[in-house]
Amino acid sequence: MATIEFVGVTKRFPGASQAAVDTVNLTVPDGSLCMLLGTSGSGKTTLLRMVNRLIEPTSGEIRIDGSPNTAQDQIALRRSIGYVIQQVGLFPHMTIAENVRVVPSIEGKSKQEVDPRVDELLSLVGLEPKEYRNRYPRQLSGGQQQRVGLARALAADPALLLMDEPFGALDAITRERLQDELRRIQRDVHKTIIFVTHDVQEALKLGDQLVVMSDGHIIQAGPPTELLLHPATPFVARLLGADNVVSLYEHVPVSTVMEPPNGYADGMRIAASAPVLQALVQLVQTNQPALAVEENGTVVGQITQASIYRQLRTPIETAQAATAKA
Ligand SMILES: Nc1ncnc2c1ncn2[C@@H]1O[C@H](COP(=O)(O)OP(=O)(O)O)[C@@H](O)[C@H]1O
Numbered sequence: 010m011a012t013i014e015f016v017g018v019t020k021r022f023p024g025a026s027q028a029a030v031d032t033v034n035l036t037v038p039d040g041s042l043c044m045l046l047g048t049s050g051s052g053k054t055t056l057l058r059m060v061n062r063l064i065e066p067t068s069g070e071i072r073i074d075g076s077p078n079t080a081q082d083q084i085a086l087r088r089s090i091g092y093v094i095q096q097v098g099l100f101p102h103m104t105i106a107e108n109v110r111v112v113p114s115i116e117g118k119s120k121q122e123v124d125p126r127v128d129e130l131l132s133l134v135g136l137e138p139k140e141y142r143n144r145y146p147r148q149l150s151g152g153q154q155q156r157v158g159l160a161r162a163l164a165a166d167p168a169l170l171l172m173d174e175p176f177g178a179l180d181a182i183t184r185e186r187l188q189d190e191l192r193r194i195q196r197d198v199h200k201t202i203i204f205v206t207h208d209v210q211e212a213l214k215l216g217d218q219l220v221v222m223s224d225g226h227i228i229q230a231g232p233p234t235e236l237l238l239h240p241a242t243p244f245v246a247r248l249l250g251a252d253n254v255v256s257l258y259e260h261v262p263v264s265t266v267m268e269p270p271n272g273y274a275d276g277m278r279i280a281a282s283a284p285v286l287q288a289l290v291q292l293v294q295t296n297q298p299a300l301a302v303e304e305n306g307t308v309v310g311q312i313t314q315a316s317i318y319r320q321l322r323t324p325i326e327t328a329q330a331a332t333a334k335a
């Protein structure tokens with residue numbers, strides 16, 4: 010279990026005219042994936058590093074399951090939290106298996122005890138253990154090294170994982186593959202993850218919760234769909250590209266734009282959780298007037314091209330107006 014609460018957290022670096030993080034209040038529920046999104050210098054890394062106390066706040070408190078993170082010794086705290094950064098920092102003279110078991114080894118666990126777990130973790134992150142466990146970091150591609158970094162962070166079985174632009178240095182295809190796998194791993198191992206990114210598509214794709222930061226402040230926090238449909242400020246609208254119709258169609262689920270069922274229950278069906286884009290493609294390709302929306306095998310609504318347009322018109326117009334003004 011790990012619910013993270015930021016309570017009035019502020020960080021002012023010595024000599025800086027402005028706080029890097031300014032009175033942040035935020036709750037990250039247990040088992041959720043929270044994306045910190047913002048332009049460079051907005052305070053994302055500083056906020057993240059205060060969780061495992063690589064940086065100490067000037068004021069405020071961070072609670073993990075209700076206890077302040079200052080309640081335990083810094084080293085013990087850091088070992089209990091997984092941390093993955095862009096420069097993965099594998100030890101070059103150690104094999105992949107040795108790199109993965111480094112924290113359990115420090116904690117006094119024997120090789121025999123840990124080895125099955127190492128293989129399990131390598132498989133989890135998509136590296137065949139037989140092929141990779143005895144290699145050295147230099148014999149791996151950047152994407153593979155990043156996978157090892159993730160396996161290492163998971164080795165101590167932390168309830169909480171902090172990730173700071175972990176896929177930022179990878180090519181687009183590798184990045185997307187690792188994003189998909191992180192989603193799968195998240196479902197399998199049920200960790201609380203705080204993930205820093207400046208990549209909007211990454212944030213929309215991975216997040217249960219999106220936190221938009223600017224100048225050390227949280228501008229808006231909520232589920233991706235909510236931010237896309239109801240951006241709190243022109244800045245959020247512009248950042249998310251909510252005026253980009255394709256982005257709305259890709260990330261807003263059918264359930265948010267459907268209408269009550271009205272006679273199309275026997276027609277073609279689409280899942281309530283499917284993206285609107287999929288519904289649109291299906292409507293156009295099949296020439297159907299409507300699709301029945303189903304959830305757990307029951308028809309809960311219907312969707313037509315007109316209903317998509319009606320429901321998304323307002324957010325699109327609002328965002329376009331915001332962008333035009335800016
Ligand atoms: N160690 C530090 N000393 C002084 N200022 C810092 C330090 N680390 C970060 N800052 C400043 O704090 C602000 C937020 O930085 P950071 O948290 O790294 O932003 P982000 O991760 O969103 O790019 C920036 O203005 C940065 O220059």
Ligand SMILES: [Mg+2]
Binds near residue numbers: 053054055205
């Ligand atoms: Mg940063």
